[in-house]
C-alpha cells in the first residue's frame with residue numbers, strides 16, 4: 001500500500017529545466033535512490049474512504065535511466081494498473097511505515113515541457129506563502145481533468161529505422177513498429193496501439209524496447225488548433241434605411257443588427273432584440289439579412305468584432321506607453337489614470353510590440369461582468385489571439401483554453417483571478433486592470449491568494465513587466481511604488497523625470513524597479529463630473545420620506561427630457577435586507593446561517609416591465625432559498641413585510657414616480673445566465689433604457705458614452721462597514737461609480753445621497769482628493785501597524801460542533817500567546833466568533849495575528865497548529881486577509 005505523504009514544509013523545488021540528482025555524498029542509506037512525489041490521476045472512488053479527503057500524492061523512486069523533473073507527465077504503477085501522474089517535487093523522505101523496497105519505480109516519462117519554466121516554482125511559492133499544501137495550489141491552478149483528458153500518442157522516427165529490422169526485432173516491438181510504419185503520419189494514439197497489440201502489457205514491453213533504441217517517443221496530443229463549432233449567424237445585407245417594404249418593427253430589428261456591427265449569432269440576437277425566428281426569416285426572404293452557419297470558436301468566445309486601429313494617443317498616454325515600451329526585464333508600473341483617461345488603450349498598445357516579439361500577454365480583470373466590453377476591445381484589436389479564461393467557462397472550454405495556452409504561439413489571455421496561473425510561455429507582460437479590486441483575492445477555499453501578489457512573483461520569475469492599472473490604486477500598490485515619499489521619513493528615494501514634450505512628471509523609485517505613471521486627465525480633456533452631496537437628514541426634515549432626494553428626482557426628470565442616460569448605484573443587492581413580521585417582530589432567518597434572509601423577486605425576464613414575479617427569500621451566505629410566506633410563520637399575522645432598499649425596491653419606487661422611465665436592473669440576480677452582462681449592457685448602450693439600476697458590478701470599468709448622470713442612493717452602507725479597510729473601499733467604490741458619468745460628449749453629473757455628508761470619505765470623493773485621502777489613511781494604518789505596514793494573518797476555524805470550535809480556538813490562542821512571548825513584534829487578537837457566527841451550519845471562530853513592520857513569523861508554528869487541530873475542526877489560514885466575515 002502506498003502512503004500519502006504530504007507536508008507543508010517549504011522544500012526547495014528544482015527549477016524546471018535543471019535536474020536535481022540527490023546529493024550522493026550523503027551518508028543516508030538511500031544514497032542511490034532518487035525519490036519523487038507525484039500527483040496521481042486517480043478517480044477518488046478508487047481510493048480507500050479514509051484517503052479520499054487526502055490528496056492523491058504518492059512517493060516513487062526514479063530509475064537510473066530516467067530524468068524526471070517537476071511538471072513532467074509520468075506513467076506510474078498503481079496496484080495492478082498504470083496511471084498518469086504529474087511529478088511534483090523531489091524528496092528524500094521515505095513515507096513513514098514503508099521500507100525502501102516497497103517504493104515502486106516510475107515507469108516512464110510520458111511528456112516533458114508541458115508547463116513553462118518556473119511554473120512549479122511559482123506554485124510552490126504560493127503554497128509556502130499562503131500556508132497551503134501544494135496539492136491544493138495545484139488544484140486551483142490546473143483545470144479539472146487535465147490528466148484524464150490527456151491523449152498519449154506514440155511517434156516513430158522513420159529515418160532512424162535501419163533496413164532488415166524484421167530479422168532481429170520480435171513481437172511486440174516489431175508489431176508496434178509495423179503499425180507505426182503503416183501510418184502515413186508514423187504516429188498513433190496509445191489507445192489504438194493497445195487495441196492492436198493486444199493489451200497494455202505487450203504494448204509497454206514493445207514500446208520500451210523501441211524507446212531504448214531511440215526509435216520512438218511519446219507525447220501528449222495538443223488540442224485541435226481551433227475547436228470550430230458551427231452556429232447560425234444573422235448577417236445584415238445592405239442599408240436598413242433603404243428598406244421600404246418592411247414593417248416598423250422589422251425596420252427596428254435591422255437597425256439593431258446594424259448597431260451590432262452588421263452580424264450576430266442568431267440565438268443571441270433573438271434574445272437581444274426580443275424578436276422571433278419567423279420575423280428574421282421574413283427579412284431573409286425579403287433579402288435584407290442572411291442566415292447561415294458560421295464557425296464559432298470554442299476558445300475565443302464572443303462575437304467577432306469589427307477590427308479597429310490603434311488610436312492616436314494623448315500626450316499623457318504617449319508618455320505612459322513610452323515608459324512601458326522601454327522597460328526590460330522585471331518592473332512594476334502603477335498606471336494611475338483617472339476614470340476615462342484611456343488606460344485600456346495604453347494596455348492595447350503596450351501589448352502589440354510584445355506579441356511581435358513572439359511573447360504572450362496576460363490581462364487580469366476583477367469580474368466577468370467587466371470582461372465583455374474589455375474583451376470586445378481586445379478582440380477588435382488582436383482578433384483570434386485573444387482568449388478568455390475564467391471559472392464561468394464550462395469544464396471543456398477551460399480545458400481547451402488551458403491546453404491551447406501551452407502551445408507556443410503568442411496569445412493574449414484575459415481572465416479573472418485564477419488566470420494568473422495560465423501556463424503561457426514565454427510571457428512578455430502581465431496587466432492587472434482595476435488592481436485595487438478585492439475580488440483579486442481568493443476568500444475560500446485555500447489557498448487564499450491575492451492575484452496581485454502572485455502576479456508580482458510571476459513577473460519576477462518570467463522577468464517581464466507588471467502593469468497595475470487603476471483610477472484608485474490600492475494602498476499596497478501606492479506604497480510599493482511611491483514609497484514613503486511626501487510623508488515624513490522618506491525611505492525610498494525617488495526622482496522626477498520630466499518628459500520634454502508634455503512636462504508630465506513620472507517618478508521612478510530607485511530602490512525597486514517601480515514606476516509611477518499618471519494619466520491625470522480624461523480623454524479629450526473632458527472634465528471629471530462634479531460630485532454633489534445630498535444630505536438625507538435635511539430631506540427628512542423637509543418632509544421628503546422617499547428614497548430619492550428632490551435633487552435626484554429633478555435630475556431624473558431632466559434625464560428624460562433631454563434624452564440622456566443615467567446609472568443608479570445601490571450598495572446592497574437583493575430587494576431588502578430582511579423580512580419581518582410587523583405584529584410579533586419575527587424575522588425570517590436562514591436555517592443554516594445566523595443571518596436574515598433577503599427578499600428577491602425572481603423574474604422570468606429582467607426588464608422591469610415584465611409581470612412574471614415569484615417572490616422568494618434567499619440567504620446571501622449559503623444561497624439557501626425558500627418561497628416568500630404570505631403570513632408570519634410564527635403568529636400567522638398577514639402583516640409580513642420586507643424592509644430596506646435594494647435594486648428591486650428602487651426600480652419599483654422609480655416606476656411609481658416616473659412611469660415613463662425605462663429601466664434595466666443590473667445585479668447578480670439579473671446577470672446570472674451566460675452572456676447576460678453583455679446582453680443587458682448592449683441593450684442599454686443601444687438606448688433601450690434610460691436608466692441602469694444596479695449594484696457593485698456597475699462600478700467596474702463601464703464605458704458608456706450616453707451616461708451623463710450617476711446617482712448613489714445611499715453611501716452610508718459603504719461607509720460604516722466594520723473593518724479597517726472600510727474607508728479605502730468606500731472611497732474607491734464611490735470614485736469608480738462617479739467615473740461612469742460624463743464619458744461622452746455630454747458633461748456628467750454625480751449625486752451622492754448620504755446621512756453623513758461630513759464623513760471624510762464623502763469629502764474626499766467630492767473633491768476628487770485621492771492623494772490626500774491616501775496619505776491620511778496611510779498615517780492611520782501606520783499608527784496601528786495595519787497593512788500595508790504590518791501584516792495580518794487570519795486563522796479561520798469552523799466546525800459543525802460549536803463547543804469544539806470554540807475550545808480549539810481558545811487552545812490555539814494560548815499556543816500563539818506563548819509564541820508571541822518570544823516574538824515581541826507579534827500581536828494575537830482574539831479568539832473571537834466571526835461576525836456571522838454560523839454559515840451553512842458551521843460555527844466559525846477566528847484569531848488574527850498582527851505582525852509589526854519588519855517582523856516575519858516562523859511558519860512552522862502555524863503548521864504545528866494544523867497538526868494539533870481536531871479532525872472535526874477545519875482550520876484555514878488566510879494570509880493578508882481582506883474579508884473578515
Ligand SMILES: Nc1ncnc2c1ncn2[C@@H]1O[C@H](COP(=O)(O)OP(=O)(O)OP(=O)(O)O)[C@@H](O)[C@H]1O
Nearest residue numbers: 311312313314339340341342343344345523701703
Ligand atoms: N487616444 C484616444 N483617443 C480617443 N479616444 C480614446 C483614446 N484613448 C481612449 N479613448 C476612449 O476613451 C474612453 C475611455 O477609455 P478607457 O475606458 O480605456 O478608460 P479607463 O481609463 O480604463 O477608465 P476607467 O478607469 O473608468 O475604466 C474609451 O471609450 C476609449 O475608447
Ligand SMILES: [Zn+2]
Nearest residue numbers: 581584632635
Ligand atoms: Zn408574527
Ligand SMILES: [Zn+2]
Nearest residue numbers: 590593619622
Ligand atoms: Zn444560509
